[in-house]
Amino acid sequence: MISSTSSAVNIYPLSSYTFGTKDPRMEKDTSVSDRLARMKINYMKEGMRTSVEAILLVQEHNHPHILLLQIGNTFCKLPGGRLKPGENEIEGLKRKLSSKLATNSLGHQPNWQIGECAAVWWRPNFETIMYPYCPPHITKPKECKKLFIVHLSEREYFAVPKNLKLLAVPLFELYDNIQRYGPVISTIPQQMSRFQFKMVIS
Amino acid sequence: MISSTSSAVNIYPLSSYTFGTKDPRMEKDTSVSDRLARMKINYMKEGMRTSVEAILLVQEHNHPHILLLQIGNTFCKLPGGRLKPGENEIEGLKRKLSSKLATNSLGHQPNWQIGECAAVWWRPNFETIMYPYCPPHITKPKECKKLFIVHLSEREYFAVPKNLKLLAVPLFELYDNIQRYGPVISTIPQQMSRFQFKMVIS
Numbered sequence: 001m002i003s004s005t006s007s008a009v010n011i012y013p014l015s016s017y018t019f020g021t022k023d024p025r026m027e028k029d030t031s032v033s034d035r036l037a038r039m040k041i042n043y044m045k046e047g048m049r050t051s052v053e054a055i056l057l058v059q060e061h062n063h064p065h066i067l068l069l070q071i072g073n074t075f076c077k078l079p080g081g082r083l084k085p086g087e088n089e090i091e092g093l094k095r096k097l098s099s100k101l102a103t104n105s106l107g108h109q110p111n112w113q114i115g116e117c118a119a120v121w122w123r124p125n126f127e128t129i130m131y132p133y134c135p136p137h138i139t140k141p142k143e144c145k146k147l148f149i150v151h152l153s154e155r156e157y158f159a160v161p162k163n164l165k166l167l168a169v170p171l172f173e174l175y176d177n178i179q180r181y182g183p184v185i186s187t188i189p190q191q192m193s194r195f196q197f198k199m200v201i202s
Numbered sequence: 203m204i205s206s207t208s209s210a211v212n213i214y215p216l217s218s219y220t221f222g223t224k225d226p227r228m229e230k231d232t233s234v235s236d237r238l239a240r241m242k243i244n245y246m247k248e249g250m251r252t253s254v255e256a257i258l259l260v261q262e263h264n265h266p267h268i269l270l271l272q273i274g275n276t277f278c279k280l281p282g283g284r285l286k287p288g289e290n291e292i293e294g295l296k297r298k299l300s301s302k303l304a305t306n307s308l309g310h311q312p313n314w315q316i317g318e319c320a321a322v323w324w325r326p327n328f329e330t331i332m333y334p335y336c337p338p339h340i341t342k343p344k345e346c347k348k349l350f351i352v353h354l355s356e357r358e359y360f361a362v363p364k365n366l367k368l369l370a371v372p373l374f375e376l377y378d379n380i381q382r383y384g385p386v387i388s389t390i391p392q393q394m395s396r397f398q399f400k401m402v403i404s
Binding site: 116117121132183 | 263264265266318319320321322323333334335337338372373374377378385389391392393394395396
């Protein structure tokens with residue numbers, strides 16, 4: 001019998017965290033078609049792409065917000081990225097989070113506590129469209145992307161690459177907003193709904 | 203440290219299950235406005251409505267399907283309903299499932315194994331719209347609805363009220379289909395994506 005109690009997640013105020021900058025981390029691709037072409041080349045070498053992304057929660061005005069990295073003026077993404085072939089997904093997500101959001105000083109790495117898997121998305125073809133299931137008749141999906149909740153400590157220092165902006169976006173802004181945030185990010189509110197958020201005031 | 207391994211769910215073929223009928227169970231309301239008016243009266247008496255609904259999974263063609271009750275020709279809902287004041291949500295969901303889907307003979311009740319909470323929806327006002335969070339500034343929500351995965355055994359007998367149809371709808375049909383299934387049911391695929399489905403062939 002599986003327990004049916006909801007998991008609790010502590011959420012701290014955005015003001016608990018300190019944000020600095022670090023050297024830019026340029027995107028590997030400058031267009032969607034470049035990205036899909038690179039994906040195809042990597043698939044030939046390494047097989048299905050596996051990627052991991054983090055849902056980092058903070059609170060403002062007593063409402064949960066998600067941290068998103070904004071590239072340019074419109075495109076937003078979750079921090080995370082591609083695993084190396086054979087890499088453990090938890091270790092890989094920690095590595096990606098440190099490379100995207102931590103200072104380069106090894107002594108000051110945030111305590112990334114990787115929590116529950118919140119969603120899994122599949123890319124059946126070398127195209128932008130992904131589904132929250134592997135579609136029937138697709139025997140060789142091209143990517144599997146997993147989203148994990150990452151439990152932040154009460155205080156952290158984040159170093160954000162200078163070419164990116166880190167935004168705290170409220171759940172009510174993401175919800176039902178596929179046009180702005182895409183299918184993966186816009187349904188995070190539904191995936192978070194089962195958690196009991198404890199709004200910690202520090 | 204919370205475990206990040208995905209939960210596994212066994213899914214059996216639709217053909218493992220037997221379906222019969224039982225006396226009709228009429229809806230309490232004949233229109234949406236009747237329903238909202240009754241909700242308001244109950245709220246005055248009992249406070250926030252709490253309801254529970256079940257996600258019952260079966261497989262066909264190696265793809266997960268959800269069991270939905272169809273009323274008339276278009277409206278679909280998950281089996282479940284309103285809890286009595288103070289009723290335990292697990293016991294309440296078992297009671298509702300038996301009243302909607304089990305034979306009236308007490309000796310042949312399915313073994314309802316209530317599993318993980320998959321989503322929680324909030325109704326801020328006496329209106330049809332619900333959100334997967336309690337909106338900021340709403341201090342007295344009118345309903346809280348929880349969806350649970352219910353793990354079916356390998357064989358079961360379901361008795362469906364004669365005025366309803368029980369449908370097995372594939373995840374790919376629900377996905378991105380808010381027009382047909384509404385916001386709650388159409389995002390079940392995203393909420394199910396974190397589970398590892400084990401397609402059991404019987």
